[in-house]
Amino acid sequence: MSPQQKALFLLQKQGDFEIGTRSIPSPGAGQLLVKVQSAALNPVDYKIKETGGFITHYPAVLGADIAGIVEEVGEGVENFRKGDRVLAHGNFTNELAAYQQYTLTIASFTAKIPPSVSFDSAATVPLGLDTAVVGLYGEKFGAGITPPWTKSLGELKTPIVVLGGSSSVGSYTIQLARLSGFYPIITTASPSNEDLVRDFGATHFFDRNLSGKQLTAAIREVTDSPIGLVYDAISLPETQAIGWELLAKNGTLVLTLPPSVKEDEGKGRKAFQTMGNPHVPENKELGRNSWAQVEKWLSEGTIQPNNYEILPNGLEGIIGGLERIRLGQVSGTKLVAHPQETQ
Incomplete structure (x- = not known):
């Protein structure tokens, strides 16, 4: 049996969130397996819950903003290795989503986190x-x-x-x-x-x-x-x-x-x-080119991450965090969860 991890699932279209378990995936060619240390929340996540947009298969794992540690490197990936601190832009599939303890990332839309930047800060960057x-x-x-x-x-x-x-x-x-x-x-x-x-x-x-x-x-x-x-x-x-x-x-x-x-x-x-998803065909080339700049931008301070607030209770805290965003109770700050702290 594959090793298991905890994940936050949207159980069905316009349904409820619930913590569950799923297998830890293995990286394919051009991919990384990342142990997610920090996952940032975005308004699109509560909108998906409300409208059912973007997602076709349930139960679904959401989340686009990933920061963590490389656990495994897929075939053909040369610029990352196990133990690297990275940030990445997830996608609307369970294997590539942020709200779980381990996720796959596409190496082209992944960058190393400079020593001066924390996981929490880095997680505020990708989708925005x-x-x-x-x-x-x-x-x-x-x-x-x-x-x-x-x-x-x-x-x-x-x-x-x-x-x-x-x-x-x-x-x-x-x-x-x-x-x-x-x-x-x-x-x-x-x-x-x-x-x-x-x-x-x-x-x-x-x-x-x-x-x-x-x-x-x-x-x-x-x-x-x-x-x-x-x-x-x-x-x-x-x-x-x-x-x-x-x-x-x-x-x-x-x-x-x-x-x-x-x-x-x-x-x-x-x-x-606009559509800030580098995974769609129209944005892939632009995404690859801009992601090649991200480590340098963060290292030099050219791009400053957002201010953030850490949510309690790991993945469980995301549920209340998304409700706060929906109600307009968050300003000038990104909410960040720590999936590894899930009970």
Whole structure:
């Protein structure tokens, strides 16, 4: 019998979560077996529970944000070895999900964790960073900007507005915008998170409670340049409406949820939902290239992980954590669970 591990299962479509056991998988070609030390929570997980999206087979293990220790290396993997500390982006299959004690990862979407970064910090990176990467640089699911690792860094002198800059996706978008040379980098957040978003690289901060007209007027005080790119990391109907109002002719509104604004051919503005999953065919090449930068970015402090809060009771704590996220009780912080502490 295969060795067993504890996992958090979503028992059925729109069903309940429950701790159970499943076999520890073996890595195939191009894969790693990772002992999960830290797994971060994301809003997509409670949305999967509510809607049944993304998942076809139950009981299902969820979770995209993985940090842990390499236990076994699959065939053809040359840049990792047993004992390496790594972070990785999981996927919507039980073998590749975060909410269990051992998981497989795809080596192309795995990076070593620098000594200066903890498992908990590293676990806050994968999905948030990939969603920012694809939204900015993706050809199909993004604005198609040239990635900073393919050209010498210079000043774009092009403004960008990031709505929801203290969110996980917003914070990584600000940091990548800085890396890409955008200026000014304008963001909205709660006043209590102003220092946080400025640390990430925002040059101008505005209260998220400003109306579209107020924000437009405030931004005009900052720059005369037209706003060609708005990244709405919140993407509720009200923030989408504000982002749409800010956009110049032929501008692009990047969203993390489906568009509620209507595209207008006359002005040529477009709005679309990004998809921060490097495993889908359209994102694989971009994902491989960006993941090749992750260890360096973290080591140099170019990308700073999110602030985090550790949940108690191992995998069991994820259930209440996802409910807190659903109720809007988490701000500027990622919730992180320790699967090895599951009773």
